[in-house]
Amino acid sequence: xxxxxxxxxxxxxxxxxxxxxxxxxxxxxxxxxxxxxxxxxxxxxxxxxxxxxxxxxxxxxxxxxxxxxxxxxxxxxxxxxxxxxxxxxxxxxxxxxxxxxxxxxxxxxxxxxxxxxxxxxxxxxxxxxxxxxxxxxxxxxxxxxxxxxxxxxxxxxxxxxxxxxxxxxxxxxxxxxxxxxxxxxxxxxxxxxxxxxxxxxxxxxxxxxxxxxxxxxxxxxxxxxxxxxxxxxxxxxxxxxxxxxxxxxxxxxxxxxxxxxxxxxxxxxxxxxxxxxxxxxxxxxxxxxxxxxxxxxxxxxx
Numbered sequence: 001x002x003x004x005x006x007x008x009x010x011x012x013x014x015x016x017x018x019x020x021x022x023x024x025x026x027x028x029x030x031x032x033x034x035x036x037x038x039x040x041x042x043x044x045x046x047x048x049x050x051x052x053x054x055x056x057x058x059x060x061x062x063x064x065x066x067x068x069x070x071x072x073x074x075x076x077x078x079x080x081x082x083x084x085x086x087x088x089x090x091x092x093x094x095x096x097x098x099x100x101x102x103x104x105x106x107x108x109x110x111x112x113x114x115x116x117x118x119x120x121x122x123x124x125x126x127x128x129x130x131x132x133x134x135x136x137x138x139x140x141x142x143x144x145x146x147x148x149x150x151x152x153x154x155x156x157x158x159x160x161x162x163x164x165x166x167x168x169x170x171x172x173x174x175x176x177x178x179x180x181x182x183x184x185x186x187x188x189x190x191x192x193x194x195x196x197x198x199x200x201x202x203x204x205x206x207x208x209x210x211x212x213x214x215x216x217x218x219x220x221x222x223x224x225x226x227x228x229x230x231x232x233x234x235x236x237x238x239x240x241x242x243x244x245x246x247x248x249x250x251x252x253x254x255x256x257x258x259x260x261x262x263x264x265x266x267x268x269x270x271x272x273x274x275x276x277x278x279x280x281x282x283x284x285x286x287x288x289x290x291x292x293x294x295x296x297x298x299x300x301x302x
Contacts, residue, residue: 034104039072039086048116052083058128078237102134113141121244137176148185148227151192167194174204181211187226188217
């Protein structure tokens with residue numbers, strides 16, 4: 001059951017969720033109907049020479065709604081405040097399929113990099129997280145991916161026999177990444193999540209030597225749609241900006257050390273930091289507000 005929100009946000013929530021049936025992906029994707037648009041006032045864009053980098057956010061997919069109409073998540077605004085130019089890739093649902101949409105997104109990332117942006121980060125919710133990961137596997141222009149509640153194969157209710165692909169296909173995508181750092185968020189009570197994805201994602205990214213954060217069921221952020229709202233931005237936006245901006249990340253990364261390096265004192269307080277011998281290194285951070293949060297490290301240098 002969804003929490004109480006305004007009608008506009010409820011429409012956004014339905015779009016953030018993925019309600020696509022399992023289908024065989026075409027070998028040669030048809031061109032997707034996409035449009036890269038600013039996620040901020042166009043007059044405020046700094047351009048490739050002045051901005052810290054560029055972020056492209058990708059929305060979810062619904063069979064009932066045009067998700068290109070949903071609001072951009074609040075955490076993207078923190079990138080804008082930190083001197084990044086922010087964009088979104090709007091896709092029409094009629095031909096919004098993973099291969100074509102990812103190809104279009106990779107092309108936009110390459111165009112931004114050729115336009116002078118030092119860093120290009122792809123951020124996505126649900127289906128948009130899958131699109132972002134595929135694009136990062138296709139193009140070296142992508143420096144980072146932020147994926148909240150990644151899913152592309154339905155939920156436990158809409159596709160009980162096949163929604164496990166939200167795990168197995170995710171692992172395939174992580175294994176195919178070339179160089180991008182990755183931040184992944186999995187939420188309590190996500191009906192699109194088969195469960196247990198965080199530790200396996202950590203192992204895959206560690207084996208590939210990619211800088212990464214894996215945040216598993218953070219306290220106070222339930223449901224598939226947790227990454228859309230102000231509570232997520234309050235807890236993680238500043239950390240994600242610091243993560244995306246660190247060009248030489250290596251070793252153990254977590255939100256506390258990133259915040260210190262970026263001199264961002266507004267992050268939530270942390271009650272304990274403990275190193276664990278998983279792989280080369282790992283960190284488990286307990287937030288003062290409650291549930292344990294696994295923020296998993298980078299191993300090696302990207």
